[in-house]
Amino acid sequence: MPRLRFAPxxxxxxxxxxxxxxxxxxxxARRHRGAMILRIDDTDVDRNTQASLESIFEGxxxxxxxxxxxxxxxxxxxxxxxxxxxxxxxxxxxxxxxxPSAQPEEKAHGAGPWLFNPGMRELSREESDRRAAAGEPxxxxxxxxxxxxxxxxFRDLVYxxxxxxxxxxEDFALLRSDGTPTYHLASCTDDIxxxxxxxxxxxxxxTNTFKHILIFxxxxxxxxxxxxxxxxxxxxxxxxxxxRHGAVVSVTTYRDAGFLPHAFVNFLCLLGWSPKDxxxxxxxxxxxxxxxxxxxNRSNAVVNFREDDPFDPKAVWLNAQHLRxxxxxxxxxxxxxxxxxxxxxxxxxxxxxxxxxxxxxTRYSMLTDFVTRGRAYFSEDYPITPxxxxxxDEPGARQLLHELADRLEASPEFTEASVERDLRQLAAERGVxxxxxxxxxxxxxxxxxxxxxxxxxFVTLGRERVLERLRRA
RNA sequence: GGCGCUAUCGUCUAAGGGUUAGGACGGAGCCCUCUCAAGGCUCAAAUACGGGUUCGAAUCCCGUUAGCGCUACCA
Numbered sequence: 001m002p003r004l005r006f007a008p009x010x011x012x013x014x015x016x017x018x019x020x021x022x023x024x025x026x027x028x029a030r031r032h033r034g035a036m037i038l039r040i041d042d043t044d045v046d047r048n049t050q051a052s053l054e055s056i057f058e059g060x061x062x063x064x065x066x067x068x069x070x071x072x073x074x075x076x077x078x079x080x081x082x083x084x085x086x087x088x089x090x091x092x093x094x095x096x097x098x099x100p101s102a103q104p105e106e107k108a109h110g111a112g113p114w115l116f117n118p119g120m121r122e123l124s125r126e127e128s129d130r131r132a133a134a135g136e137p138x139x140x141x142x143x144x145x146x147x148x149x150x151x152x153x154f155r156d157l158v159y160x161x162x163x164x165x166x167x168x169x170e171d172f173a174l175l176r177s178d179g180t181p182t183y184h185l186a187s188c189t190d191d192i193x194x195x196x197x198x199x200x201x202x203x204x205x206x207t208n209t210f211k212h213i214l215i216f217x218x219x220x221x222x223x224x225x226x227x228x229x230x231x232x233x234x235x236x237x238x239x240x241x242x243x244r245h246g247a248v249v250s251v252t253t254y255r256d257a258g259f260l261p262h263a264f265v266n267f268l269c270l271l272g273w274s275p276k277d278x279x280x281x282x283x284x285x286x287x288x289x290x291x292x293x294x295x296x297n298r299s300n301a302v303v304n305f306r307e308d309d310p311f312d313p314k315a316v317w318l319n320a321q322h323l324r325x326x327x328x329x330x331x332x333x334x335x336x337x338x339x340x341x342x343x344x345x346x347x348x349x350x351x352x353x354x355x356x357x358x359x360x361x362t363r364y365s366m367l368t369d370f371v372t373r374g375r376a377y378f379s380e381d382y383p384i385t386p387x388x389x390x391x392x393d394e395p396g397a398r399q400l401l402h403e404l405a406d407r408l409e410a411s412p413e414f415t416e417a418s419v420e421r422d423l424r425q426l427a428a429e430r431g432v433x434x435x436x437x438x439x440x441x442x443x444x445x446x447x448x449x450x451x452x453x454x455x456x457x458f459v460t461l462g463r464e465r466v467l468e469r470l471r472r473a
Numbered sequence: 474g475g476c477g478c479u480a481u482c483g484u485c486u487a488a489g490g491g492u493u494a495g496g497a498c499g500g501a502g503c504c505c506u507c508u509c510a511a512g513g514c515u516c517a518a519a520u521a522c523g524g525g526u527u528c529g530a531a532u533c534c535c536g537u538u539a540g541c542g543c544u545a546c547c548a
Contacts, residue, residue: 009548044547100546113475113544139546159478168476168544176546183548207477207543230479230541237540267485270497274486278496297486300541304484304498314485314498324511363510391508423507438507450509 002034002197006067007187009041010052013250014059016303017202017232017240020268024229025200026065027269027291037194038067042074043186059251064261071194073186080181080189083219084140084174092218093174095128095138096120100177116141116171140175142184142214152210157227157293159203164210172211184208188215191224200227203300227293230272231300240303248303248310257311258368260334263322267315271301281321320365328358335370342371344378359452359460376446377460388443397440398473400430404437405470414463416455423455444473 004025008018029036038060042048060067087093098117121143132138149167156162174185181189191199191212206228216223234240240249247253254264266282274297275282275290282290304312323331332350335357339346346353360374376382384392392398407422408414423441427434438454445457445466458466 007548011548041548047547096546137546141546162477164477170544173546178546180546182546187548202542203478204542205548208548210477228478233541235484239541270485272485276487278487280485280497299479301486302484312484312498317498320510365510433507435507442508448509452509454507 002029002032003037003195004029004034004198004200005037005039005191005194005196007039007041007073007190007201008056009044009047009183010049010056011044011047012052012242013055013252015240015242016249016251016254016268019059019063019251020232020271021200021202021229022060023063023065023265023268024227024273024291024296025198026067027288028198028200028293029068030288031291034197035068036066037069037071037196039071039190039194040073041183041187042072043077043080043181043183045074045180055250055252059255062251062255062261063265065265069194071190073190076186076190076193077181079193080186081175081179083189083192084181084185087142087174087215087218088140090218091125092143093140094121094123094143094171095132096141096171096173097123097131097136097138099137100139113168114170115144115146121171137177139173139177141171141173142211142218144169144171144214152213154209154213154223154226156206156209157198157225158230158296159206159228159298162206162209164207166210166214169210169214174215184211184215188212188219192216192219192221196224198225198227200229203228203231227296229296230298232271232303233300235302235304235306237300237302245305246310248305253310254315258338258366259315259319260322260326260331260367262326263319264315266322267312267318270314270318271303272297281318281325283326316365323364323367324361328354328361331361332357334367338367338370339378342368344371344375346378356460359456363451373448373451376448382447384443384447385449387449388447391439391443391449392473394436394440396430396432397436400426400432400437401440401444401470401473403430404441405467408458408463408470409467414459416453416459419458420455440473441470445469 006022006025008014026036028034040053040056084093088095096117098120120141145166149165151163151165153161153163172184173182175181209226213223232240234245238244242249251264255261262284265284266287269282269287270280273291273295276295279286279290304314332354336346336353348356356377357370360370360377364370364373404423404426407426408419411418411422423437424434427437439449442451442454442457443449445461451457452460
């Protein structure tokens with residue numbers, strides 16, 4: 001059974017790129033009936049924050065992609081140290097007593113890459129033990145094979161055959177001088193211990209993978225499959241960052257803007273992945289069934305936002321598609337929650353509520369549209385736009401609306417057909433175009449000049465509210 | 474600097490030796506129409522550049538350029 005993991009470090013809010021990584025992991029896990037593991041990689045105590053941790057859970061819960069197991073790396077430090085100790089004992093790791101941050105600028109223009117600190121690889125075990133026992137601080141480094149170097153290879157599920165010489169890999173740190181594990185050590189230790197079968201992560205880890213292979217080998221553990229994902233970038237090709245690009249990179253921004261979690265997931269999937277059959281609007285189940293690493297492409301994907309419009313037009317379009325086509329019964333709870341949060345009343349029983357949603361959702365693209373553009377369908381307290389005001393101010397319009405109210409009240413029925421008949425008859429008798437009354441009616445009934453068919457609006461609102469509003473005109 | 478990855482319409486992508494290089498979003502237009510959407514139809518829009526291999530290259534190879542990643546006691 002496949003075991004996948006998503007391992008965010010709680011050093012910032014949940015990033016849209018991280019969310020996509022989670023989605024791909026989840027999709028593969030579900031597709032192959034595997035386990036989805038959420039592991040909080042909180043080994044960098046200086047940068048971890050509680051707010052960030054909460055943002056991750058909040059964001060992931062909103063996506064509605066549940067995980068099966070949860071771990072905190074900080075509670076597993078003993079395992080990391082255990083492996084570090086074993087590697088030291090076996091001689092594949094060594095202590096480096098060089099003080100930190102000696103020459104930061106020398107590296108910048110240096111001719112070759114830094115590989116290790118001189119003298120430290122050759123320290124005898126006795127001297128190393130003695131200095132450590134004396135309390136001298138050290139970092140534990142991996143002794144990367146050098147004489148002769150080795151060619152490391154693996155087959156990435158997305159990027160294909162990869163190889164790199166150990167001559168180009170520095171003796172990376174395993175343990176910091178305060179004894180805490182670095183990312184490489186902690187991550188590999190846990191991946192081994194949790195029996196992770198597929199490591200699916202950002203392409204920024206592609207070259208790190210060689211270090212990880214070294215650790216896996218040294219630990220005597222079988223290699224998992226690796227699949228690296230192209231990165232999400234800003235329109236100028238730079239990587240997405242909160243500082244430069246603001247709220248667009250945070251998943252809570254999409255939630256607050258009225259995206260359906262499901263549509264957002266759909267959008268994320270389309271960034272760097274394709275089912276290759278031209279399908280785009282897909283349900284969760286369709287995504288699960290269609291997902292495979294072969295469909296992932298290898299170049300970075302641009303999230304197409306702008307200063308004045310923070311959302312990728314395709315994301316908005318996808319949201320509209322889902323909003324309009326998903327079973328109305330599934331949509332209703334989201335609409336209800338959105339209205340409740342905005343303090344808008346819902347004067348309907350469940351069935352009527354569904355009908356109203358079904359009528360108005362055909363022109364909406366965001367959940368928030370229900371509280372803004374759809375306000376008049378729920379509340380008596382709705383604004384009249386200037387355009388709508390104009391329709392009402394047409395000569396004779398108000399008088400006609402009042403007359404219409406009387407006729408509708410007297411009419412034996414109140415259906416789309418009957419309302420249309422009554423209205424058109426009134427227009428004919430008064431010698432005006434039906435459009436005049438229709439547009440004025442929509443204006444007073446909804447506060448807007450745009451929306452569903454006016455006759456549908458009449459019936460949707462119900463006779464009582466219609467009469468009251470027409471007479472108020 | 475070293476090592477690695479990538480390059481198809483503005484954006485997301487399909488085509489992986491033979492297609493008028495396909496679809497979608499966005500844009501323009503037409504139809505429909507009580508408005509606005511939706512829907513239908515149409516248009517504009519791409520293989521980074523230079524070499525090679527081949528009867529034939531977006532596709533394979535080399536180079537250039539550009540972007541990105543790694544090169545930390547961050548992850």
